[in-house]
Amino acid sequence: MNELTYLTATEMGTWIRERKISAEEATRQAFQRITSLNPELNAIVAHDEKAAMEAAKLADKEIQEGTYRGPLHGVPITIKDSFSTTGLATTSGFTRLKGYIPPRDAAVVNRLKQAGAVLLGKTNVPPLLMDMQTDNDIYGRTNNPWDLARTPGGSSGGSAAAVAAGLSYLDIGSDIGGSLRVPAHYCGVFSLKPTEGAVPATGHMPGFEGTADYASSRHLACYGPVARSIEDLAAAFSIISGSNSNSGLPHGPQPLPPSSMEQPLHIRWMEELPGYPTSRAIREQLRQFVKKLEQRGMRVEQVTAPPLDVRKAWETWGKIIDAELNSTTPALIRGLTHLMTLRLSREIPSASMLVPLTFKNYMRVLTIREQLIRSFEQFMTDCDLFLCPVSCTTSFPHMAKTKMVGYQPIYKQPLFVDETPQNYWIATTFYTSLFNVTGSPVVTMPIGFDEQGLPIGIQCVGKRWRDRDLLKGASTLYSICPEWLAPAFS
Structure with a gap:
């Protein structure tokens, strides 16, 4: 069976x-x-x-x-x-x-x-x-x-x-x-x-x-x-x-x-984004994987600077999502929501809103997205694949929502990246949403396990x-x- x-x-x-x-x-x-x-x-x-x-x-x-x-x-x-x-x-x-x-x-x-x-x-x-x-x-x-x-x-x-x-x-x-x-x-x-x-x-x-x-x-x-x-x-x-x-x-x-x-394949890789650490187990498994690639004769190059402006990418992601999914929300409610979430968007740039929601601003954010796409494609011009983590942690225990704002769940309790508390959305999505902005194809594949026996995958970006x-x-x-x-x- x-x-x-x-x-x-x-x-x-x-x-x-x-x-x-x-x-x-x-x-x-x-x-x-x-x-x-x-x-x-x-x-x-x-x-x-x-x-x-x-x-x-x-x-x-x-x-x-x-x-x-x-x-x-x-x-x-x-x-x-x-x-x-x-x-x-x-x-x-x-x-x-x-x-x-x-x-x-x-x-x-x-x-x-x-x-x-x-x-x-x-x-x-x-x-x-x-x-x-x-x-x-x-x-x-x-x-x-x-x-x-x-x-x-x-x-x-x-x-x-x-x-x-x-x-x-x-x-x-x-x-x-x-x-x-x-x-x-x-x-x-x-x-x-x-x-x-x-x-x-x-x-x-x-x-x-x-x-x-x-x-x-x-x-x-x-x-x-x-x-x-x-x-x-x-x-x-x-x-x-x-x-x-x-x-x-x-x-x-x-x-x-x-x-x-x-x-041999030319591969670039990054183990974490500056300011957004991944767990020790994820970093270790990625390093071991890359070492094996080198031993197989592949051309491997570690990069420490992100291949695009990550904060701008996260803000662009948030503004496009906001503009397209919340376009029917009355302007007054959008304005009040924007004021109430300003502090949140500073901490979590992907929570940014497009305010005011005008045709000009919408076209501007799409233009910024095109610039980010060109930036990443330029980075990929002379390499075959880019490797990086999927998220900051492995699977975490079920977590209850703090509240709902409309259809959006809010989590005030942090996720822990080893001993460091991290915002829920940052820990889960910051490494992945970048490649929705660039529109790049990504294969996720398992490469090992953490000390608790939980799977670890990586993003392989093309x-x-x-x-x-x-x-x-x-x-x-x-x-x-x-x-x-x-x-x-x-």
Whole structure:
């Protein structure tokens, strides 16, 4: 059973294609595992076993008839509960959407089904995806399979927990500030945040139709896979990326084909940002990893100065988020909120608001973002990959909110980076949100553990639109790591 449970998605796809196991058997065993382990984990929050079994039987029938749809044909997968799915509730963790069933599949869901994947169910999220822990009033809290008393992260916390615990072979999540990368780091799995625009957003966070005659969240957000291998990330990306055929409109340039990356790889790395330390265990694991790269003959260069103006990047992230998600808030309320949060924004620049919210100011902040993108791309011109931490700590014990301001959770108690108290949002998102501003593709991969046995991941950052080069390079780097380990919980 464990042999089947921890096959990678592409390995399971090969087994199904070669008829070592049927898609029906694989799906049935996945549901048996969900029944056994999910009550403690609470990673999968909605499923339709009958529909999944029918899809698995169809996948087997097609293979018997000589039709093979690709590496995920017949493979049981899950989807984050923010992507629309016909026949399955899609709530985004928001109580007003409890029981909401969308009329159509999201673009990425449709593509995965067309590729023969079998949808097991939906994975848990925080309300409106606005937290780095996964807990909501509809489904409750998701636990980390490495330690149930700790968080799997957010907002793709259910995604990472399900994949790490062997409840799913692959999941698709979203990321506007670290929501793919932080859970992958906390749960010891892999994720890909593609170049912004490489994967269509159609069908993400449905159920708000009619509340505005335009789409918010135009920038920063990305959509990508969570998996147990880089090969799985590449297989999923090849399926879900590309122009948005659902709307007939191009969503962005096509990701470029792999280039012939020079060998040895030229890698730059940074163990922490000045003023925002990471834990000793994270620094030590990153140093050991880099040393192994040097021993393999790779050209490794440590940098101490950040590759872009980080404070300006965090402020830009906050202002874009504020402008796009809060554009319908009355000006008076925005002004009062700005005055009340001035002190907070000085401590946490990503909490900055765009005040006054005018077209001129909005265009100005987008121009600043373009300058930051150029700055980072210039830094990447003569190197292949940039390595840095995902966040300041490993997974932390579940933490209660101090209060809610609108839909935004507030945490006044600190997280501890070793013995040093650090603000919750700084400790969780400051290393990840930088690359939402640059729009860069990022692979998160596990490289070791801390002294408590909790996973440690790193961000492996590539050049914009060079997602396939990034995946190829990350695979080369990961080949020096020990074999992937499953959590003891499972």
